[in-house]
Amino acid sequence: MKMNDYIGLIEDKLNEYLEIEYPQSLFKSMKYTVMLPGKRLRPVMCLETCRIFGGEIEDALPTACAIEMLHAQTLIHDDLPCMDNDDFRRGKPSNHKVFGEAIATLAGDALLTYAPQTVTKHSKNLSPATIIRVLNEYFNYAGARGVIAGQVVDIESENDTKLENKEEILEYLHTHKTSDLFQLAMRTGAIIAGADDEKLDVTTEFAKQFGLAFQIADDILDEISTFEQMGKTLGKDKEEGKLTYVTLYGLERAKCKLSCILNDCRDIMSLHGIDSEIFENIITDIEKRTQI
């Protein structure tokens, strides 16, 4: 299956799962950020991992969509004035700019339970034991020991000018803020396909490395766009002092590290006989966009 076929499948299901009910403002707010145009990378990687290990893509669709809902939740709350205070997201007004802070906060809250509910409600072919395994992955990576831990450390590192162990902290926040959702996506895809522990370990390692690469690429693109915008006085003032791979190691070392990790990802694939045009294209796309 091609990237666009996956995206089509995922967006059709997201539309179906997120029908507008009463109170409309809540459901519209939830759906607004989930349906913002995007690459659907996490759900695509969930479905592709399921396919690679011999599972039915259809069985993983509710879980893939749940992960996209969770991703949207993190964006809604990250953009709030008390967090990153961003007025725009993917070129559109951010959720709270459209629906107000109160509804945006509640829409994020609602997605946090709507996502796992989508798994239990629509995973008709999965056994109760498999559903619980998938939910445990969700709880683990979405919660206080996962994405949220990364977000907390990110916020606290930003306010701490005398930060020690910057390297360690950066790795922690990249692992949790970014890699965790990719680990969740790929691990659940593998679990639904019935992958054994060895395959699950390989999946976890690939997802972790890929997530780090994705975050470093993001840091590089942020740096390049800030640099390009400086002449237009659009520089991201609020991001100044933010701990990123580029601010810590410099642009060149970041590009080098990114190149290394992406090659590691390719090595993992070839070493374990993972045949995926989708993953290869995603890796190549990151390389191209960051102009390595």
Added chain:
Amino acid sequence: MKMNDYIGLIEDKLNEYLEIEYPQSLFKSMKYTVMLPGKRLRPVMCLETCRIFGGEIEDALPTACAIEMLHAQTLIHDDLPCMDNDDFRRGKPSNHKVFGEAIATLAGDALLTYAPQTVTKHSKNLSPATIIRVLNEYFNYAGARGVIAGQVVDIESENDTKLENKEEILEYLHTHKTSDLFQLAMRTGAIIAGADDEKLDVTTEFAKQFGLAFQIADDILDEISTFEQMGKTLGKDKEEGKLTYVTLYGLERAKCKLSCILNDCRDIMSLHGIDSEIFENIITDIEKRTQI
């Protein structure tokens, strides 16, 4: 078992489940609101319902604690400046006053997944199918069709001066904002005890009525305390225009309605042979506090 024994059990387990991990600020913020002194009414009613229908209290403890965590989550986010903007909760500074808005927002988010994770992690004696039933109850009552729906309608009714169908809207928001957590508590207690559909229906009806009574009592107590404080210029300005049972029907009619519903609760108990000193004491306590 007596009320205080239940409370002791619940608080011990909450303490155990919410051990402080890294990042400490996050876990401390989560634990802070969960451990504020309170009556633990929802988890107590979960455990007592389990006992009434012949279940083991121990089997319901993780679920009871999860419901208390969920309750704390609603308090943390309700108190945020973009919501009710309350500086105090149960006589102590509210969560965001202690930990800041960003951490309070994230602690609420974290509790939303930590709660169901507590169920899957610690419910050793429940079958996977029962765990999924309990989680579905949680997702249903905690989410966009439950507590959060009530919260949204509450906020929107507050800003709408030309509101039509006030009676209907008040019932909707009381049902979802308040009754839903009691329904969740009692229904999961019954499910864990293996109660059949008929018993589950009775439980649902009792919980729904009890939740309405609880909310009307809260409205009455709010009104009385506002009245008492008027001379001290401590009147709750921001609550003015808020849609409550008292503002809509007046104090006397609210007291009358409360009395009726509490008697309905007693009728449900005697009609279905529900023998519970705990429930009787809770009902009597509400009567006394509202001086009917």
